[in-house]
Amino acid sequence: MKYKLKNSWIILSFTFITVLVAGIAWASDVGDNPSITPRTMADALHMVMDSDRAVYTKKIVNRLVKKEKVIKASEHFEDEKALVLPAQMFRFGAEMVAEKAEKNPDINFSYSLQSLWPINKQNAPATDAEKEGLKFVVDNKGQNYYTTEELGGITYFTAVYADVAVAPVCASCHNDHKDTPKSDFKVGDVMGGVVIRIPISG
């Protein structure tokens, strides 16, 4: 009886270890396998970008500039010792990601902020997907645009998300800028779009 009990413990322990090892192997396998679609990944990335920018706009820029009135935000933030504009903060992040992604080809994606009415003309849509996507998110409020396109011999999954004027200051800043081609933005208007690209082949 004693022998049987001992044997049961060995069998039980062996089963437990086997299940544990299999579980770890399965978990690591799930982590390495591409079970997330490019669309889900783009949506997730956009959710992070959008939230981070909203936090920066509300908790930092709006609070310190409008509410506390302790500092201003300016496009020429270095010369004017000011906060960077939310759009600049977004762009600087995109540039840093581009630098990091170049060193980590496994984690490759890019994103940019563009508009049909860009202040800097270099941010006007350049590819057919960008032109079509930006128009789509303006005409179809609340909807995103997804497509694939080939650029430089590589096929990309391209997603375009509407960039909406969430606060009066977003609209007024764009309306009053020297280089703006459109001066009648209102809160709630789609002013541009976030374009995210994920390489899928090539």
Added chain:
Amino acid sequence: MTKKNTLKLWTIWVLASILLVLIFAYQLLGNGVSKAIFMPGDLSMGHHQLEDACESCHTDAFGGGEVLQEACINCHGDQRIKPFDSHPRSKFKDPRNASRLEKINALMCTSCHVEHKPEITQKDGLTQPIDVCFHCHADIGEERPSHVGMEFTTCKNSGCHNFHNNRALYTDFLVKHMDAPMHMPNPHLPETEFVSVLEEILEYPHDSYPVQTLQSNDADAPEVSNKDESIHRDWLETAHANAGVNCSACHQTRNEENELSTWNDHPGMESCQTCHGTEVERFKLGKHGMRLAVGLSPMMPKDAKLPMNKNAAHEELTCTSCHGAHRFDTTVAAVESCLECHADEHSLAYKDSPHFSLWQQQIVTNGSSDSGVSCASCHMPRVEYDVNDWLTRVMVDHNQSASLSPNSKMIRSSCIHCHGLGFSIGALADQELIENNFNGKPSVHVESIDLARKDNEKYLQKMNK
């Protein structure tokens, strides 16, 4: 031809070939022997000092463009970040610019900066296609009506655009300073910061040499090295003694256990680097120190392309060449040290210039260190330098090349502290005025401010409507 003659010719050919191989082998492998013979063409003004350090750029004999690219970034990478680069690599890596890269590969430095091609090398060492800006900015007239009809060859005119630092003279900046007078009401240079930020300079040996004023009997040099009274006095009168930097700080090194090494009568630049690392680092990026950066012997004026004093031809350039040892007199380093070597028209005219009068006035009246204008005021300006991601301090930029090529780079770091923007842009575009060391007013007028004014007026009219 007889058989005998043929044999003789073959023998001569073989011997000549062996001789040639030996000569090339000696040139290639000989220590300290110039490698210039292997160059496919002369190097540009910026790199000519490196002709004996082929391996500093050609790090791998079998690599392609990417090897050269890495070499460029190794030395110039920082210049693509500081000051703000408006054309960063990350911008061109964006897939949306793939079609643009097919025309001009802006990801590779060699697209605009090819070496060994003197026949196509333009001013400032550029070999860029002359229409390089046009490929992306052909429709600039729509954005900037004042630019309609301008030739693409005018983009990089003095006081206009600079590819890597296009933000230095941006439109709003031109507008803000467009009516500034020739002389600013309160001309002064920024004060340097070192002691005030010492706590944040992590590599500084705080524990061994805390900030305190040292007295004569505090000197920790061994007795045998402490005999020269003038050296002792020089040290005592400097900022070093005033800040607690004892003799051992320079003449001895410390290991991990904080034990002092044996005394070194003639310490090298590595001693300076212990506390002034950023200054030394910047020095090695400029023409004064670039040879040291690639492991060559120090630069000597005899190797310079600019006219130099013959008497100084064989002086070696290190920290002490300009600062001297023990006294470290920055007044001497800022003028006399420069003029000891430099003998071009601009340098020789300095002592007849208004800038020098101000400098003398400062010395005579023992005025504040920000009222005179020395050679260093313009060529080694005091800049707000990002030492790392978390510390910015005003320091003397010892990379004097950073304010030149083009010279308009010094507008914001130097000129504008004392002069109006329009005057500064014009002065730096006037070759004659540069040669007489700014003894007069500029006769050249650069249009950039006029264009910004025109665009600004249009904007104001639009806003008023």
